Amino acid sequence: MDMEFSPEDLAFQQEVRQFIAENYPPELRERQDEGEEMSKEDFLSWHRILHKKGWVAPAWPVEYGGTGWTPTQRFIWSEETARADCIRLMPFGLAMVGPVIYTFGTPEQKAHFLPRILSGEDWWCQGYSEPGSGSDLASLRTTAVRDGDDYIVNGQKTWTTLAQHADWGFFLVRTDKDAKQQEGISFLLIDMKSPGITVRPIITLGGEHEVNEVWLEDVRVPQSQRVYEENKGWTCAKFLLAHERTGIxxxxxxxxxxxxxxxxxxxxxxxxxxxxxxxxxxxxxxxxxxxxxxxxxxxxxxxxxxxxxxxxxxxxxxxxxxxxxxxxxxxxxxxxxxxxxxxxxxxxxxxxxxxxxxxxxxxxxxxxxxxxxxxxxxxxxxxxxxxxxxxxxxxxx
Structure with a gap:
């Protein structure tokens, strides 16, 4: 593996450094230096700048809004943003549900959700873990029962990061209680403003409101917001977790x-x-x-x-x-x-x-x-x- 940067890569590195120096919000830098807790607007300020530049989703395919960068350029980008102490872009839309949607979603889902993820118009949260269903995620108990063209969702999720800011969430739900654990799960996109959703804060040892518990009580979700096939959501879940683990x-x-x-x-x-x-x-x-x-x-x-x-x-x-x-x-x-x-x-x-x-x-x-x-x-x-x-x-x- 050649670890030397080519002249083109070095030029790209300088372009990235110059862009960050000229465009990173100084008020955001000041808040970081003071150690202040970041607001939703703080996270989105850098997101919007990168979206305008076309650099917000380096890992996405070009046809969906990606940069078309080489692996080396993506490595340079991560190195330079870390070196400059840039605020981390929230991964739930860009690195998690976005790849699921462009890989498994319908044309309508791709057309609606992907541009809004790129622009930052929709802030996403992840509804996976439940009390008693963390490492053993397949044992989750949140249910989704068909009712006409909708699902009725009931259950509880926990450790839901920054759900207090979320516009949408991607949730794993059980749609077949009689199937084997992994085979009875579906992947739903849920509007967090839906009636029946309650977000309650969990304050961390550091004193921050970062994570939450989310209650879903008779939440009505259109079947058109299910990604991939019913009872095949575990396929989406594994795909998403692989992306998440790489980012971790x-x-x-x-x-x-x-x-x-x-x-x-x-x-x-x-x-x-x-x-x-x-x-x-x-x-x-x-x-x-x-x-x-x-x-x-x-x-x-x-x-x-x-x-x-x-x-x-x-x-x-x-x-x-x-x-x-x-x-x-x-x-x-x-x-x-x-x-x-x-x-x-x-x-x-x-x-x-x-x-x-x-x-x-x-x-x-x-x-x-x-x-x-x-x-x-x-x-x-x-x-x-x-x-x-x-x-x-x-x-x-």
Whole structure:
């Protein structure tokens, strides 16, 4: 595998850098630097700029609005956006349901939903997990019963990320109670403004309203909003999860995060020697960089391999396992690096405009980020389940 960029790739890299420097919203950068919780409008501001440029969906086929970039150009794009600390585009529309719709959807579904995903007009959420049906997703109990041209949906979903902002959701529902678990599931697109939908917040340990529980009580959904065949939604679910797991790897973002940890560890605090002078901490950084480099080459082989145009396969499980574990180790090192300033997490002391956090600025998000990242080895299919997939699909055990 040739790791040298061609002159065309280097020119593209410069084009990307210049575009980001000239177009990334300064007010968004300011909010990121302050560690503020991002609003729906914050996420969409960068999304809309990239849509106008035609760069919002690099992985999509050109006929549906993709860029037509080579795997190397897509790699460069992820590297440069991470290097510039660009806000992450929400994956639920672009990286999850969008590929499902253009792969399995009807012409009418493609014509209606895909342009709205690209423009950001529709914000999507994912209705997969349920209480008691997380890693064992096929045991889900939310039901959809036919009623004329509609389904009547009843059930509960949980850990639904940013559902409080969502216009639409893609849901797995049981349409045949008597079939084997995977064979009785359908994939529905549901308007989140439908009567009977209730979104209730779940506040994380970091204090953020990121995830929710969603209740569906006699929600009427037209059958025209079912993707693919009835009772064949597990095919869509597996396809979507493979895309999600590949995205969870987050190599470029982790490379940038390592640099931030090293910057923190180089800083003297309260007159003490920089933590990076400690041989044990330096070894932890080195081991993590080695593992991340190995993951990066694995991802590059996946992007450039013979099956690259067929979508992610079982290798996505490997990327998910290593990527999520590296992210957790990164937040552990960050928390270690900030020391006692990372132990308490308070949004501010004092009153009114005189509120201020304790310690250096770089320490303020270490604890909540650490807590939030505990979930990465669980969502998208727990890492234990991913090891089972690798054993069966790759090793043939």
């Amino acid at each position: 790897a987050g190599v470029a973002a982790s490379k940038r995060a390592i640099e931030k940890v090293k910057d923190i560890a180089r800083t003297e605090v309260d007159g003490d020697k920089p933590l990076l002078a400690n041989a044990f901490f330096k070894r932890k950084i080195a081991e993590l960089e080695i593992d991340l480099t190995a993951l990066e080459f694995t991802e590059l082989r996946s992007l450039a391999g013979p099956n690259a145009n067929r979508g992610p396969g079982p290798e996505s499980s490997l990327l998910k396992i290593k990527g999520s574990e590296i992210q957790q180790r990164l937040t552990e090192l960050a928390l270690e690096a900030v020391g006692h300033y990372g132990a308490p997490y308070f949004r501010g002391f004092g009153e009114g405009d005189n509120q201020h956090p304790i310690g250096p600025d770089y320490a303020h998000r270490a604890a909540p980020t650490y807590f939030n990242t505990r979930k990465t080895t669980i969502y998208g299919g727990s890492n234990e389940i991913q090891r089972n997939i690798i054993a069966k699909m790759v090793l043939g055990l």
